[in-house]
Every structure is written in C-alpha cells, then in structure tokens.
Amino acid sequence: MKRFxxxxxxxxxxxxxxxxxxxxxxxxxxxxxxxxxxFMEMLAEKYQSENPDIQVNVQGGGSSAGVKSAIxxxxxxxxxxxxxxxxxxxxxxxxxxxxxxxxxxxxHPENAVSDLxxxxxxxxxxxEITSWEAIGGVGDIVVVMREEGSGTRGAFEEIVMNKxxxxxxxxxxxxxxxxxxxxxxxxxxxGYISLANANATVKLLDVNGVETTNENILNGSYAIARPxxxxxxxxxxxxxxxxxxxxMGEVGQQVLADEGLVVGK
Amino acid sequence: MKKRNLAQRTxxxxxxxxxxxxxxxFALILGYVLIKGMANINWEFxxxxxxxxxxxxxxxxxxxxxxxxxxxxxxxxxxxxxxxAIYLSEYTKGGIGIRIIRFAIESxxxxxxxxxxxxxxxxxxxxxxxxxxxxxxxxxxxLMVLPIIIxxxxxxxxxxxxxxxxxxxxxGATRWQTTSRVVLPAALPGVVTAVMLASGRAVGETAAxxxxxxxxxKLPFSLHDPTRPMTLHLYYLAAEGxxxxxxxxxxxxLLVLVLVVYSLAIFFRQKFGMKRR
Amino acid sequence: xKKNSVETPSTHTIHKDPGARKEKTIHIVLLLAATVSLxxxxxxxxxxxxxxxxxxxxxxxxxxxxxxxxxxxRLSFGMLPQLTGTxxxxxxxxxxxxxxxxxxAIFLAELSSxxxxxxxxPCISLLAAVPSVVYGFLGVIALVPLLRSTFGGSGxxxxxxxxxxxxxxxxxxxxxxxxTLRALxxxxxxxxxxxGSTRWQTxxxxxxxxxxxxxxxxxxxxxxxxxxxxxxxxxxxxxxAKVTGALxxxxxxxxxxxxxxxxxxxxxxxSALFALGTFLFIVIMLLNGVAQLVTSRGxxxx
Numbered sequence: 001m002k003r004f005x006x007x008x009x010x011x012x013x014x015x016x017x018x019x020x021x022x023x024x025x026x027x028x029x030x031x032x033x034x035x036x037x038x039f040m041e042m043l044a045e046k047y048q049s050e051n052p053d054i055q056v057n058v059q060g061g062g063s064s065a066g067v068k069s070a071i072x073x074x075x076x077x078x079x080x081x082x083x084x085x086x087x088x089x090x091x092x093x094x095x096x097x098x099x100x101x102x103x104x105x106x107x108h109p110e111n112a113v114s115d116l117x118x119x120x121x122x123x124x125x126x127x128e129i130t131s132w133e134a135i136g137g138v139g140d141i142v143v144v145m146r147e148e149g150s151g152t153r154g155a156f157e158e159i160v161m162n163k164x165x166x167x168x169x170x171x172x173x174x175x176x177x178x179x180x181x182x183x184x185x186x187x188x189x190x191g192y193i194s195l196a197n198a199n200a201t202v203k204l205l206d207v208n209g210v211e212t213t214n215e216n217i218l219n220g221s222y223a224i225a226r227p228x229x230x231x232x233x234x235x236x237x238x239x240x241x242x243x244x245x246x247x248m249g250e251v252g253q254q255v256l257a258d259e260g261l262v263v264g265k
Numbered sequence: 266m267k268k269r270n271l272a273q274r275t276x277x278x279x280x281x282x283x284x285x286x287x288x289x290x291f292a293l294i295l296g297y298v299l300i301k302g303m304a305n306i307n308w309e310f311x312x313x314x315x316x317x318x319x320x321x322x323x324x325x326x327x328x329x330x331x332x333x334x335x336x337x338x339x340x341x342x343x344x345x346x347x348x349x350a351i352y353l354s355e356y357t358k359g360g361i362g363i364r365i366i367r368f369a370i371e372s373x374x375x376x377x378x379x380x381x382x383x384x385x386x387x388x389x390x391x392x393x394x395x396x397x398x399x400x401x402x403x404x405x406x407x408l409m410v411l412p413i414i415i416x417x418x419x420x421x422x423x424x425x426x427x428x429x430x431x432x433x434x435x436x437g438a439t440r441w442q443t444t445s446r447v448v449l450p451a452a453l454p455g456v457v458t459a460v461m462l463a464s465g466r467a468v469g470e471t472a473a474x475x476x477x478x479x480x481x482x483k484l485p486f487s488l489h490d491p492t493r494p495m496t497l498h499l500y501y502l503a504a505e506g507x508x509x510x511x512x513x514x515x516x517x518x519l520l521v522l523v524l525v526v527y528s529l530a531i532f533f534r535q536k537f538g539m540k541r542r
Numbered sequence: 543x544k545k546n547s548v549e550t551p552s553t554h555t556i557h558k559d560p561g562a563r564k565e566k567t568i569h570i571v572l573l574l575a576a577t578v579s580l581x582x583x584x585x586x587x588x589x590x591x592x593x594x595x596x597x598x599x600x601x602x603x604x605x606x607x608x609x610x611x612x613x614x615x616r617l618s619f620g621m622l623p624q625l626t627g628t629x630x631x632x633x634x635x636x637x638x639x640x641x642x643x644x645x646x647a648i649f650l651a652e653l654s655s656x657x658x659x660x661x662x663x664p665c666i667s668l669l670a671a672v673p674s675v676v677y678g679f680l681g682v683i684a685l686v687p688l689l690r691s692t693f694g695g696s697g698x699x700x701x702x703x704x705x706x707x708x709x710x711x712x713x714x715x716x717x718x719x720x721x722t723l724r725a726l727x728x729x730x731x732x733x734x735x736x737x738g739s740t741r742w743q744t745x746x747x748x749x750x751x752x753x754x755x756x757x758x759x760x761x762x763x764x765x766x767x768x769x770x771x772x773x774x775x776x777x778x779x780x781x782x783a784k785v786t787g788a789l790x791x792x793x794x795x796x797x798x799x800x801x802x803x804x805x806x807x808x809x810x811x812x813s814a815l816f817a818l819g820t821f822l823f824i825v826i827m828l829l830n831g832v833a834q835l836v837t838s839r840g841x842x843x844x
Contacts, residue, residue: 059491
C-alpha cells in the first residue's frame with residue numbers, strides 16, 4: 001500500500017512539475033465569479049487580439065473559488081463579485097475594483113407595480129408584505145432570491161435589507177438568468193438581478209422613484225450596486241499586471257462600459 | 266371463478282397501463298428533445314465557437330471538452346479497471362481482503378456524483394493543486410466509472426469457460442500467459458461493453474465535472490487547461506436562460522452521443538450473451 | 543501484504559525461475575490495480591469528512607441535523623430543511639416509480655411476448671443513459687410550467703423534483719425487478735398454475751414474494767440514486783431552505799444545496815457544505831450496505 005502511495009504521489013508530482021513549466025509561457029488563468037466571467041471573457045478576447053502570443057483562460061467557479069484559487073496559486077487572477085472578506089485579505093489578497101454592477105429589482109412584465117420604496121422592498125424580502133394588494137398589485141407575492149453566498153445576494157442584503165433578515169419563504173435560484181426565468185414564468189414574482197445581465201423578459205422597478213440605470217448609479221441617486229473586482233496574491237506582477245493594466249486602461253474600461261457595467265468613480 | 270377473472274383482468278389492465286405509461290413517457294421525452302433539438306442543429310452549430318457565453322454561435326469547444334474529459338478518464342480507468350477485474354476473477358479465491366475490496370467497489374458504484382465532485386474539488390483541485398482542469402475532471406470521472414469497468418469486465422471474464430484455462434495451463438502456459446492470451450481475448454467483447462458503458466456515464470455526467478473541470482468555454486490545449494463539457498454547457502444555457510434553441514440543440518447532440526454509445530454497449534453485450542445490468 | 547514481494551518470496555520457489563518472477567510482479571501489479579478502489583474510497587471519505595469536520599466539531603452533528611435554520615451568512619447551519627426535503631423528494635419519487643416500475647417489470651417478465659420484451663428492454667437500458675441535466679432542462683421548461691398551471695404557485699416544488707427523479711430511477715427499478723422475476727424457476731409458475739391458480743394469483747402470491755429481495759434491492763439502489771441526484775433536482779425544486787411537509791412547496795435537498803452554493807461558499811460555509819456532503823455520504827453508505835446485505839442473503843441476480 002505504502003509503495004503504491006509513493007508511486008501515486010510521484011506520478012502526480014511529475015505531472016505537476018510539467019504543469020508548472022507549461023503555465024509560464026504566456027498564459028494566464030483567471031478563475032472566479034460567474035457574474036464577472038462573461039465580461040472577463042470579452043476582456044480576454046480583446047486582450048488576446050492585441051497580444052496574440054498570450055493565452056487567457058477564463059473560468060467560473062464562483063467568487064470564493066476564485067479568491068481561493070488566487071491564494072493557492074491555482075489561478076493568476078481571481079474574480080469576485082462581492083466584497084473581499086477580511087479572512088481573504090489576511091491571506092495577502094490584493095483586490096482591484098474593475099467596474100460596478102447595479103442590482104435591479106425585477107418583476108413580471110405584466111405586473112402593475114412599477115415603483116417601490118426601499119422600505120417596501122425590504123418588507124417584501126423580509127416576508128412582512130406577502131401580498132401585492134398592499135402595494136398596488138394583485139395576488140400573493142412570490143419572492144425569488146439568489147443562493148447564500150452569491151455576490152448579488154450579499155450586496156442586496158447589505159444595501160437594501162439593512163440587517164433585517166430575508167424571508168425563508170422564497171424560491172432560490174443559482175444565477176441571474178435562473179432568477180429571470182423564474183420571474184418571467186410567474187406573474188406574481190419579484191427578485192433581484194444583476195443589472196448588466198438583465199434582459200427584456202422581466203420588468204425593472206424604479207426604487208424610491210429613481211430609474212435603475214447606470215447613469216443613476218454613477219451620479220449616486222441609485223444606491224444598489226456591487227463591485228466587480230479581480231485579485232492577485234500580493235501585488236500583481238508580470239503578465240497578470242499587464243492584463244490588469246489593460247483592463248483598467250481606456251480600451252478595457254470601454255469594453256466593460258459597452259457591456260452595461262458602471263465604470264469610473 | 267368470475268371474481269378471480271375480474272381480479273386478474275383488473276390487475277393485468279393496471280400492469281399494462283403502467284407499461285404503456287412508462288414507454289409513452291420515454292418516447293415523449295426522447296422524441297421531444299430530439300425533434301426540438303434537431304431543428305437547430307447544423308454543421309455550423311457543431312463546428313463554431315460560442316459567442317456571448319453561448320447566447321450565440323456553436324458548441325464546438327464543449328464537444329471537444331466532453332470528448333477530451335471522457336477520453337482521458339477512460340485512459341486512466343480502463344487499464345486500472347481491467348487489471349482489477351483480472352485480479353479479482355483470475356488471481357484470487359477470496360478472503361477478507363478481497364471482500365473489503367469488493368465492498369469498496371460496490372460502494373464507489375453507489376456514491377453520488379456530487380460527492381465525487383466535492384472530493385475532486387477538495388483533493389484534486391485544491392490539495393494536489395491540479396486546479397480546475399481537464400486532469401482534475403478526468404480523474405474524478407475515472408474513479409466514478411471504475412466500478413462499471415471492473416464489474417462488467419469481471420462478468421465477461423466469468424463467462425469464459427474453465428476448459429480454456431485448464432487447456433492452456435496444461436500446455437505449460439503460465440497463469441499470466443493464460444490470462445493475457447486466452448481469457449482476455451475471449452472476454453474482449455465484454456471489455457468493449459465495459460468501455461462503452463463507462464463512456465456513456467462519463468459523457469452524461471455533470472455535477473462531478475462541474476466542481477473539478479472549471480467550465481471555461483475554450484478549447485483545452487493541455488491537461489491543465491480548464492474545460493466545459495456539453496452537459497455543463499447545457500446546464501448554463503438552461504439555468505441562465507441564455508438561449509433556448511441552443512439548449513435544445515445541445516441536449517439533442519448530447520442525447521445522440523449517449524444513445525449511440527449505449528446502443529453499442531447493448532449490441533456487444535447481447536452479441537456476447539452477457540447478463541444485463 | 544506487500545512485505546512478501548519479489549525480494550522475499552514466502553511459499554513459492556521463485557528465485558530460480560525468471561518466468562515465475564515475472565508472474566509474481568504481474569500478480570502484484572494486478573493486486574495494486576484492485577486496491578485502487580479501496581484507496582479511492584478511503585480518500586473520498588477522508589477528504590469529504592475532513593473538510594466538513596470543522597463545522598461538525600464547532601456546531602455538533604446533532605445540532606446540525608436537528609437545526610431548522612440554514613443561514614450561512616449568519617453562520618447558522620441547521621440542515622433539517624435539506625434532510626426533510628431530500629426525504630420528501632425521495633419518497634415522492636418512490637411512490638411514483640415503484641408501482642410503475644414493478645408493473646413494467648411484471649409486464650416484461652410475465653405478460654408480454656418474448657418478441658415485445660426483447661424490443662422494449664434495450665429501450666429501458668437506453669433511458670438509463672439520458673444525462674440528468676437533460677431531465678433537469680426538460681423539468682424547467684416543461685414540468686415546472688405544467689405544475690404551475692395545474693396547482694398554482696410557482697411550479698418550483700418538491701413535487702417537480704419527485705417527478706423528475708421518478709423518471710430517472712424507473713429504468714433501474716424495471717431492470718433489476720425484471721431480472722429477478724426471470725431468474726425464478728419455471729417450476730414456481732407451473733406448480734402454482736397446476737394447483738388451479740390464475741396467472742395473476744401466481745404472480746401476486748408466488749412470484750412477487752419470491753422476487754421480493756431483488757425488488758427491495760432495486761428500490762434501495764433507486765433510493766440511493768434519488769437521494770444523491772443534484773443537477774435535475776436543483777433545477778426544479780426551488781431550493782427553499784425551510785422545513786416543510788408539503789410536496790407542492792418549494793424545498794431544498796442536500797445534494798441540491800451543495801450544487802447551488804458550492805461555488806460561492808467560503809470558509810465555514812464551505813465546510814458546512816462538506817458536512818452536508820458527509821451526511822449524504824453516510825446515508826448512501828448505509829443504503830449501499832443494506833443493498834449488499836440483501837443481495838448476499840437473498841442471492842439476488844444482479
């Protein structure tokens with residue numbers, strides 16, 4: 001048994017060695033948030049068209065997997081769609097915010113309601129208001145949320161819920177797309193989604209009379225937004241630094257703006 | 266007598282109904298996916314890259330992802346599985362050690378894919394630092410299909426008549442010569458069946474590769490690149506509501522591939538007269 | 543075991559003969575291949591349990607199992623919602639699949655002509671091959687809307703999970719049950735019929751009781767499959783982490799919760815998902831054990 005273990009470990013070590021050598025030659029691995037992933041794919045595409053010798057691998061896995069991969073050295077860059085935790089910063093992680101994404105409150109297109117106050121939204125997601133009748137609609141409210149740990153959910157709870165616990169009486173979906181599908185199929189549904197990924201199958205509500213747009217996020221009148229960041233272990237060096245500089249440069253920021261994210265301070 | 270006939274007639278009616286319901290359901294499901302999907306499949310869909318995370322374009326890298334993951338998993342699992350099956354059926358008569366090994370094999374067969382995924386994530390991706398990669402995904406898949414290969418191969422070896430072995434041994438062949446030149450060739454169709462069943466399982470698997478292979482929508486150029494198989498792509502297309510037409514088409518391609526592989530397995534098994542599992 | 547390797551042969555006279563030496567080496571290589579499964583099982587256990595250990599120790603396994611509140615952001619990891627959800631979805635699936643599956647098996651083994659059975663049987667094997675994500679996809683686009691329009695509510699429900707699972711486990715129930723029925727000696731049937739029983743009485747009073755161990759094994763294996771299924775269930779059940787007794791409510795399962803939350807889970811949350819995986823693993827291993835026991839006791843053909 002022991003001998004076999006030694007064999008196994010040495011085979012694995014060998015393949016790791018080969019991996020280590022292969023990765024240096026002009027390739028970058030970016031791992032993390034599935035919310036950031038589509039934008040990163042586009043950035044990578046643009047970057048590679050300018051630098052044909054560099055290969056950028058973008059993969060999902062989630063914010064935590066991304067940060068963890070950066071800490072463990074599995075990825076050159078991690079992507080996060082939530083704030084970096086203190087425990088992660090303690091591991092030497094350096095985050096850089098590349099853009100912000102609005103979080104929109106969405107309902108079925110046929111819903112009569114089109115404007116809610118932040119207090120009303122809080123009451124709905126806390127399970128205190130359970131009927132549309134109380135706020136100018138019809139039927140019982142079906143709350144749709146993201147899963148525990150999601151960056152969208154984290155930001156929504158922090159900004160909107162203000163320490164009030166969200167209701168357990170909700171459907172939980174694993175992505176903005178899945179939340180939109182659930183809302184599009186259920187006339188009484190309400191949920192929160194990533195603004196940059198929103199499409200016409202759902203209706204976005206105004207919050208406190210302010211329309212959910214990037215301009216309003218930028219001018220500060222719409223407050224529900226979360227950072228998209230990339231992170232490296234320690235300070236970025238070499239290729240990783242070059243790629244981050246590209247993202248933060250004019251071309252990169254324009255790509256992100258074109259895709260519906262909020263860039264600039 | 267009448268009452269008995271009535272009971273029998275009712276019972277047979279219910280049994281017949283359950284058979285009709287079952288097969289109608291299955292025909293409906295397969296027919297629905299294939300018809301809906303085939304309408305959206307063309308050469309371009311199969312050979313071009315996806316754009317906008319799969320909202321547009323084809324599924325070429327995910328087909329390659331599926332083939333590469335399955336291929337590498339088989340490269341690992343087939344030699345191991347066949348060797349294990351040979352050992353268990355030709356080289357040992359039993360004993361407590363063998364019983365424990367058999368228990369392990371049976372247990373592996375019953376462990377759900379999400380557990381293989383968790384294991385792969387904790388051990389392969391993180392602990393061994395293989396990262397989200399073809400290699401991590403393939404090793405997780407290999408362990409998952411290992412019991413299928415061992416059991417099916419063993420069954421095949423058991424159908425080889427004992428006379429073959431005795432004749433070979435009597436001619437002075439060693440046990441390994443007997444095994445490699447007489448028993449294995451005779452059991453070959455069974456081994457092929459095992460490989461087919463294992464590939465079918467690997468091609469159709471989602472959860473285990475989701476937690477290990479990363480899911481990048483790119484062609485994997487090395488074992489250390491991440492990849493996204495068709496199953497995972499279908500999940501993203503469906504769950505994220507990216508493109509219904511492409512989801513149908515991907516499901517259809519996946520189904521056709523799995524059905525072809527399983528049909529081959531069934532064909533070889535029936536040809537070889539092995540028992541069904 | 544490996545102590546008695548090439549250098550120190552124990553019983554055979556190996557040193558003199560290079561052929562025998564090669565035989566011995568081959569023997570060891572094959573043995574090593576056979577032990578890979580054991581090693582894999584050990585590593586899987588070690589890493590899944592190991593990662594879940596911190597949360598197990600901190601909260602206590604009993605508190606985890608009996609806790610009704612699953613709120614990882616507050617580090618509250620009550621797993622009762624997932625446990626009851628898994629139980630309900632599985633029971634629902636069995637309620638649908640067992641009668642259908644056993645009925646089908648009786649049809650194939652006892653009632654249909656050999657020709658029809660030989661035609662239908664490969665179809666069932668093929669259906670076992672349909673990937674679970676395809677069932678999940680169909681569940682989302684067809685079943686959930688159907689349940690919504692039939693029963694009201696959102697359609698995302700434990701019932702949706704049960705139906706999808708029932709379809710997924712049908713093939714294995716049919717296969718094993720039919721194999722068991724066919725393996726029964728023809729004498730059983732002839733003796734019973736000779737005593738004046740009808741065919742149905744023969745099936746009901748003689749064949750089904752005799753085939754019970756095989757049918758039980760098929761149900762246990764199907765249960766294991768249902769309990770561990772992730773993708774299809776996660777896509778249709780709505781994943782609401784709240785204890786419920788109603789099949790029409792949305793609900794979460796153990797595997798579904800792992801699938802849904804693993805990618806964003808950090809620190810203790812991640813460990814809690816592995817703890818959930820550990821409980822899932824324990825349940826599956828118990829079911830495996832029972833199935834293996836019944837198999838060896840009842841000489842089930844499988």
